Amino acid sequence: MSRHDAAELAHRLGEHAEAVCRHYLSNGRRSGNYWQVGDVRNAPGRSMFVRLRDSPNGPAGKWTDAATGEHGDLLDVIRDALGLIGFGAVADEARTFLAMPQTEPERRSSRATATPIPAGSPEASRRLFGMSRPIPGTLVETYLLGRGITALRGTGSLRFHPRCYYRPEDHGPTEAWPAMIASVTDLGGHQTGAHRTWLDPDGNGKAPIDTPRRAMGDLLGHAVRFGVPTSVMAAGEGIETTLSLRCALPDMAMAAALSAAHLGAILFPPTLRRLYVIRDNDPAGDTARDALAERAGEAGIEAIVLSPELEDFNDDLRHFGLQALRAAIANQLMRQDRLRYLKRAA
Structure with a gap:
């Protein structure tokens, strides 16, 4: 320049x-x-x-x-x-x-003009993610570590925004809170949406607002992705739940669909042969599990459900610890995947 x-x-x-x-x-x-x-x-x-x-x-x-x-x-x-x-x-x-x-x-x-874009659109989500920063040393890292999530390698789909706008559902005045911004992408890696998790500025979890999680853009079939899938991957609902399992299996590609309904509709990479379904322990999780397993079977993909002891795998990680989580997961993986992924994580 x-x-x-x-x-x-x-x-x-x-x-x-x-x-x-x-x-x-x-x-x-x-x-x-x-x-x-x-x-x-x-x-x-x-x-x-x-x-x-x-x-x-x-x-x-x-x-x-x-x-x-x-x-x-x-x-x-x-x-x-x-x-x-x-x-x-x-x-x-x-x-x-x-x-x-x-x-x-x-x-x-201002004399400058900006190209107007629809609020909540895929383009708006790309601009939001683009103006956020990598998470090392930020409040996002503090938030995830506070939830026991220490394996943060390969989390480039997450960023930090220090003042992300939040509009209350009761039409109150717009507020600004720090937030974790997650990029939602299609199978080709093109960003179609974003997910916002507003955070407490003091590092004490999520922000004290009515709806601290919101998504924007085109979400159906897409996901927040960690790692590049080959023949094996895992898919779950929430970002924290998926990252908790990734602490035990850091080399396995994973995707967070952001809700039970979207998990049931997630698209399959063409190379996928075995899918681990990360289940949340509730009725919505059971519905998502059944829908995804049925679709995977129709596509010729083996579907194996991974179930937590408590509400979800983040609860298991925080309550039982990482070594106990690995031991519980080992009993649910195929033998070749135990050797491939758990041996590397040990």
Whole structure:
């Protein structure tokens, strides 16, 4: 990218300076015509000032850290807040942010225009996922570890959004909460939807709201995927339930369909020969199990049900521990899969 293109991109970000700060410098707050935060890496504090409006002192988006003397523009903010390497990655992140629809006050005050997209559409889900960040070191990692889920390798389908909008069902005012964003994809890896799990900012599980889980986009037949399936894979309902089993079988490809109804309709990869159905211990789980097993049989795929001792496998993981979960799963796997997957996980 040329210097002129970089300057133009920084200028466009400056037109949305407050929205950029609220997203990437979420530990700060507005003070008059400035956004104050600890530093460009989003530390709490008040030593860094970001100009939110053009003024005789300079254009919107320029910032100075009074403690260190550092200064720059909003491209620097995106780079350092996310820890990105290379200007290409910074530019891609900036363009993704600028493609997102802004709040109504932001639209009125900005000369830039964003392509409108329908709320809840597959395109909206792709933009939401694109403007979220990888989970290492974020509240999502804290949330999953708090549920006993420690095997996080291969979880690129999950990301963290620090301020994801939440609209109460009673039509109350829109709120913003941190959230785990999951990419829902088809068999070809194309994102068709997203699933949001809003989180408590203090790291104490899900956010204290009426519906902390919601999906958007085209979901039927698709799933949140972990690993690349070959001849064997497992499929379950919830993300946490599926990841709990993956702690015991980290090399087995798995998919979370997000609900019992969607689990029964999940599409089969063309290479699949054996499907482990991750069952939830409730009537809806039984219905999904029967529907999926019937469809698999009709497709020539062997279906084997994996059943938890408690409500689901996350309950088993937290109550009994990982070694006990592996032992219980071993008795439900085919012998060749015990040798292939449990031996590697030991």
